[in-house]
Amino acid sequence: MIYFDNAATSYPKPPAVGEALLRGIGEYGGNPGRGGHRLSLAAAEAVYDCRCTVADFFDAPSPECVVFTSGATAALNLAITTAVRRGMHVLLSDREHNAVARPLYRLAREGIIDYEIYPTGGDVVREIERRLRRNTGLVVACHVSNITGFLLPVEAIGALCRERGIAFVVDAAGSAGHLPISLSSLPCNALCAPGHKGLLGVPGVGIAILNGWEGKREFLVGGSGVDSLSHTMPSALPERYEAGTLPTPAILALGAGLRHLRHYGLARVMAEEERLRARLCEGLLSRRDLRVYEPDNRHGPLLFTHATVPPEEIAGRLDNVGVAVRAGYHCAPLAHRTVGTPPGGAVRLSVGIGNHPREAEEFLALLSRVLPETQ
């Protein structure tokens, strides 16, 4: 099988990830932070180890800034929901995933905020600056587009937000584990990422790294393991935003994924993915019946459409010959509109650490077989 759907979830996982997952239901099978017996405390220590690993991987100021969530969507909902207050103006890019857009649409529907979408085609920082109002309190940007790999200048956007005292949330779903991210140089207040994509963990955990966070409200509320008599969540991070039992197996798997990336080397991951992507892009561009969207991007997914065959039909034909790709809108209708895909969306190829260099040639040959070039 050729798996080019790593932007949906990375596959295959390193063996150490599976082993860690099993340790999470065996050796560390107690409930972390919910008891004083040795199985519970051992689980808590294993979770804390992973918190430290995450903090170290992203150069976060401290382990307690790392909030574990159920995924990137939950992390983004947490960041967005707790950042806003009534009457706030929010800016989001024209590349955002529904995990960013829908929470903002809902807040706007409820009359809590109003939002504006800034274009990314030109000088992004200038476009944001032009739209700032006195009540602008939050800017959201994806680091890398989940459909074309378009890279947003998050360092510069963050610098502007810091200068103006505006909260800045980065959706790193497309970049975490693919590109280096250091919170010592990226001025953002919340960095949100899934555990199961580039970070090589399994579904069920995500992270929100909160840096200088001024949460205006609670998010998910419930059991926190401490301060149980209080009617509110604890004030300190990470417990403030970690209501309910943490998914120890998924957290341990994430820790193993991060250690694998460290051992393998992020620079090597980048170089290999970039080479594979470039060869795929070259092959797609060589066909006159295909349109590749933003082919000059160097990282992230490749997006293409055919002159006459619909995306889902292409994905189905590829699946029949053992190639996994994703067609449609990729939960990012804003980004699709921005790059101008037709109704039905497009086909997305997303490579990852598990791919072999020869798979580019194999894929292009299989594509020619199931979708012969039309003259």
Place this chain on the structure above:
Amino acid sequence: MKTKIVIGSITYAQKARRALSAQGIRARLIKADSGPAEGCVYGIELTEDEAPAAIRELRRLGIDYRFLSHDLFR
């Protein structure tokens, strides 16, 4: 004799335990009696002899603690 330093958050108790360990002070993570706190709490347990040095280190690191176990019996 053992002294319990009640911190509250399990994450900060873990941070405290590891920081003390780095200074050669052995402490154990515990779920403590809540005492005057608002429900369940976590902390660390260590020998009474090492408690003063531990407290100094926690203050230096800015890790707040709620009370020491012997406060409960005053």
